[in-house]
Amino acid sequence: MQPTTQPTTQPTTTAHSARALRSQGALAVLRHAHAHPSATRADAARALGLSSGSAAEITARLKAARLIEEDAPPRTGGRGRPSPSLVPHPEGPLVCVVDISHEGWRVACVELGGRVVSEDAGRHSGTPAVLDDLAERVADRRALHGRRLRAVSACVAAAVSGTTVVQASGLGWDDVGLEPLRPPGVPLLVGNDASLAGLAEARRGAGAGAPVVLHLTVEVGVGGVLVVDGRPIDGATGAGGEFGHLPFGDPALRCPCGASGCWDLQVDGRAMARTLGRPAPRDPRTEAERIIAAASSDPAASDAVAQAAHALGRGMGGLVNALDPEVVTLSGLATDLAATAPAALDDGYTAALMRYRRAAPPPVRPSTLGPRGPLTGAADAAFDTLLTEAGLDSWNAN
Template sequence: MEPMTAHSARALRSQGALAMLRHVHARPSAKRADAARALGLSSGSATEITSRLKAARLLDEEASPLTGGRGRPSPALVPHRDGPLVCVVDVSHERWRAACVELGGRVVAQEAGGHSGTPDVLRTLGHHVSALRVRYGHRLRAVSACVAGTVSATTVVQASGMGWRDVDLEPLRPPGIPLLVGNDASLAGLAEARRGAGAGARVVLHLTVEVGVGGILVVDGRPVDGATGAGGEFGHMPFGDPSLRCPCGARGCWDLEVDGRAMARALGRPAPRDPRTAAGHVIAAAASDPAARSAVEAAAHALGRGIGALANALDPGVVTISGLATGLAATAPAALETGYSAGLMRYRRAAPPPILPSTLGPQGPLTGAADAAFDLLLTEEGLAAWSRA
């Protein structure tokens, strides 16, 4: 066996530090002893790695509360008070949020407001990001934006709910800091697979209904987001009426069968200006209004049928749902189940992937955007850059 070189020893130490950081990020306040067991480290190695991470201002330790058992409890591993932060910008159809998030996912600062739907909101957000950079200095390591629209690299190709076309989010990038941009539903799915209802499953399909259907397939904790980052636009699969043209330019999109636009058509009403709010009103009325209940059941059936088709094609272990999809499932569970079963191949019907409601709710996109940014930072390159800061 060849002797270990200084370079290979450094590489092993680096990998051990990365593994420890990733473990703490995924499991905030993990005990040092538990982390050592999970990572296959000796107690001495875990202590040595923790000491280096403390010296590097990445982790710290807090005394664990006494349990009454024998011995002293292992200390909990927590983010260093001077450690790295990421800035998350969340732009939905009518609201925005700008937050700083530390290792482990805790929000340490947040501001929010409304907007008119025009790209002018980027100017406001750019000011907030710049202020956070001034406040936290070199600790701010990346900006991660999540947007209710189709994304390619740092450009929002289309966001029909806001009327955006080819809007570049570069104004959100402070000098010298990476900018990541993702679809809000896809990032919510990433968070749901890692920290929410899909945690523990190897293959998770996440779907959300807001204005249309978005989502992502997550395999081994990694999103399958395509060559340009625009993967997960499930709402534009032709599961609907081909006579209907979608704002995206295609015909027969699934989007048009499951949200407030579909319910308005079923009720003989004009297309709503705000499909999400309109859908919420119809779902709320379904308990006492037969026409509203029928509209909700039709949308739930269409949602279930599409989920069945995706289950056939993608073979997830679990399906998680959020947004208006949870309201459809709760209000018309039989219609959803009937549509789901009808869309599944026969051999899948005996044990179909379970459909589970989100446990993260509205925090899903922000949580996923923060995780995407820390994925960039928790690398050998990211740690090397931090050590030079």
């Protein structure tokens, strides 16, 4: 005998499934609009396999929810009406990015699609006291934008775990919590700047379209991330990607991280200064820039750069053997090393590759986002948490 509850539960289940499908369709269109700024409704329909009617209905709901708008481009004089672009709603969600580098900071508000709508920047003394000033700036944006500000995403030149900077050799910070940056009721995300730059390059930059991207950057040491299908592989606590602390260097050298033989010590301004017989620089990045600039006219500087580029290439080859990326992207001083000493980098890279990889090694591409990479990646990481069913429910509930 059939349970008496079945006739009443079946319509409920069907209704729930229909709502879920509508939500998934809206999420798919919204994610497409975020990943492809100025895509048209027709573009989204083709990419997602939607009928024109479904795309129109979903777009209407997203417009009603103040998530996107359609912006008709100007007529060009040709036949037919130009397709309108899907653009962020002027009252839509924003995220606030706080970018803390070794010497400077940026605070920016970013809308869907990745456009920066406001930005401030400055320099800091290197102490955690800068967090008080940054917290005030975030609070000001919260007061200005109200409920539109949906998350704060901090990117830091440091090893991070959760919302804590566990170690930042360049800043001299250990176990510094970033909770002061969180306004009441607003989620806080914290990530390593190199990992977030890699996320941005994989989605919007030099690695776009490749399913597996290895990103490496050199600032003070080496950082990076492996991105698979647009998702960063950053470990159980978010501290993954500290490639510079792999033992690819001289085991006689002690790293500020506490380990010996770190790759960091072979590729940045400290390595180049050591090659030139100079004392360890207070600011390794500036020292590296000076030596790289001098390489065209100073043979000793040229040799120092070549040695660092060779060390970068060798480590890169080792990571390719281990991680099997389709493409390698470079940012920061890594691009300068590759441009100034390409033969040394290539020699190191090729020598470190397993024999079967040498015929067709993963291509190495310079960043297309440059210094905007960490900020772009931090914004995308924040929107990842918003472009979910729970994120849409929260937005619609306010």
